[in-house]
Amino acid sequence: MIISVTSLKGGVGKSTVAQNLAVCFAHSEYSVCIVDVDTNQSALRWSGLRDEELPAVPVYGLTDGMELSKNIKHLNQSHEIVIIDGTPSLSQVTSKIILLADLLIIPILPSGLDIWATEKFIDRYRDAEQQKEETIPAYFLINQNQTTNLSREVKEVLEATGISVFNSSLRNRIAYREAVIKGLGVYEYKDEKAKAEMVELFKDVKNAIKKINKGKSK
Amino acid sequence: MTKKDTGLKSTLSSLGPKVPVKKTSIDVEKTDAATKNIHSEKKTSKTYRQTVDLTEDTFKKFKIKLISEGKTMQQALSELIEDYVSQ
Numbered sequence: 001m002i003i004s005v006t007s008l009k010g011g012v013g014k015s016t017v018a019q020n021l022a023v024c025f026a027h028s029e030y031s032v033c034i035v036d037v038d039t040n041q042s043a044l045r046w047s048g049l050r051d052e053e054l055p056a057v058p059v060y061g062l063t064d065g066m067e068l069s070k071n072i073k074h075l076n077q078s079h080e081i082v083i084i085d086g087t088p089s090l091s092q093v094t095s096k097i098i099l100l101a102d103l104l105i106i107p108i109l110p111s112g113l114d115i116w117a118t119e120k121f122i123d124r125y126r127d128a129e130q131q132k133e134e135t136i137p138a139y140f141l142i143n144q145n146q147t148t149n150l151s152r153e154v155k156e157v158l159e160a161t162g163i164s165v166f167n168s169s170l171r172n173r174i175a176y177r178e179a180v181i182k183g184l185g186v187y188e189y190k191d192e193k194a195k196a197e198m199v200e201l202f203k204d205v206k207n208a209i210k211k212i213n214k215g216k217s218k
Numbered sequence: 219m220t221k222k223d224t225g226l227k228s229t230l231s232s233l234g235p236k237v238p239v240k241k242t243s244i245d246v247e248k249t250d251a252a253t254k255n256i257h258s259e260k261k262t263s264k265t266y267r268q269t270v271d272l273t274e275d276t277f278k279k280f281k282i283k284l285i286s287e288g289k290t291m292q293q294a295l296s297e298l299i300e301d302y303v304s305q
Contacts, residue, residue, distance in 0.1 A: 001239045028233045073244040080239045095256045099249050102242050124256070126267070131252035133291055187233075199232050206237045213240050 001209065002076055004101035006086025006094060008121040009114055012107040013143040015042045016176050017201075018085040019057070021105075023185025024202040025081050026055035032081040034059040035072060037093055042180075043085045049183030068093065072100055090124055098128040103208055104138035105166075108158065110151040115158075122161055137212055138163045141201070145169035168200035255292075 005018045018034055025032040036043040036059055047059035060075065062068055075082045086097045098104060106121065108114045129136050140158045142165065145151055158165045170176075175191035186194035187202075272280065284294055 001242055002244075024233055028236050030236065030239070069244060069246040069249045073246055076242065076244060092253050092257050096249060096253045099252050100244060127256045128252070130267075130292060131255050131290070203234055206234065209237050209239060213238065 001080065001102045001212075002072065002082045002084065002100050003103045003105060003205070004084040004086060004097045005105045005107065006084070006097050007106050007108060007118070008088060008090060008094070008124075009108075009117040010088035012088075012109055012114065013170065013176075014038065014088070014107055015040070015046070015085050016180065017105060017107050017141060017143070017170075018083045019043055019046055019180065020176070020185040020187065020198050021202065021205060022057045022081075022083050023055070023187050024198060025083075026057050027187060028202075030080045031078075032057060032083065033075055033079045035075065035082060035084045036061045037063070037068070037097065038085050038087045046180055046183055049181065051183060054184075054188065063093075068096060069100065090120060095124060095128055098125055098136060099132055101136055101138075103205070103212060104136055105141055105205070106138060106163070107141045107143045108154070109144050110142055110146060110148070110154040112150075115154060118158075118161075122163070125163075137208060137215075139204075139208060140165045142166075142169040144172035146172075166201065166204045168197060168204045170197055170201065255290075 003021070005014045005021075007014060015036075015038060022032050022034050034043045034047070034057060041061050043059045044061040047057065050057065060071070062071055072082060072084070084097050084100065087093055104125070106118070108118060125136065125138060140161075140163055142151070142155060142158075155165055171193070173186075173191060173194045175186050175189055175194035178191075179186050179189040179194075182189075186198050189195065280291075280294075284291060287294075
């Protein structure tokens with residue numbers, strides 16, 4: 001199963017979400033890998049810092065081209081979960097990442113700028129659905145969430161797009177930044193609050209997978 | 219080689235049981251063709267998206283015909299509507 005984590009805007013936490021979800025999958029005994037398509041290759045660097053004795057999360061750095069779909073096809077055959085860490089652009093690679101997804105996760109910050117950028121992303125997502133001629137299950141994930149009126153309004157706006165919003169959200173915590181430089185996920189880190197919210201997100205993702213399984217079995 | 223005890227086994231249950239994952243397949247050629255279509259020059263003119271309700275029987279026949287002719291729904295519907303409006 002291919003889980004694409006992508007959005008139009010940079011700095012929304014794509015790599016953080018990809019790495020942390022991969023760690024949760026690895027600890028739940030899934031064979032999981034990350035495909036790092038982001039030009040920053042931060043997931044690739046993160047994997048270099050990861051302790052070999054922790055559950056394995058191999059990371060493959062791939063660039064766009066004809067080989068992208070083929071390589072992801074091979075990885076999808078040898079892993080239960082392939083997480084694609086996308087690139088923040090409306091380029092062909094983003095379209096391909098959306099098309100390849102069995103489940104699309106769109107991290108977004110609760111800000112007006114992010115909502116504006118998301119309008120264009122949704123157009124691209126609809127184009128991809130039209131070309132693929134099937135629904136691409138997608139969920140927004142609110143990152144660096146706050147208990148403000150703006151955050152609530154952003155959630156309402158996202159829900160009105162017709163794309164689901166995960167019930168769980170992530171807060172702006174130093175634990176994410178500390179864990180990444182140690183090659184860890186917050187599930188493996190000392191901050192219990194960060195760990196708890198990541199577990200909640202992981203449960204939401206598993207529920208989304210259950211829904212997809214039901215749909216595919218029809 | 220035995221893995222180092224990270225002390226995480228006690229919290230493993232918090233992640234919940236493993237959910238089965240169905241194997242999915244990728245049609246490389248279709249994916250790449252779809253990507254090209256999204257970024258084709260034709261999309262420079264403004265487009266409008268419409269929704270049409272079809273009966274299940276018609277929809278199935280439509281899909282079978284599309285597959286047999288190697289056409290996309292977009293291509294077939296555009297051709298039909300362009301023919302219709304040009305009459």
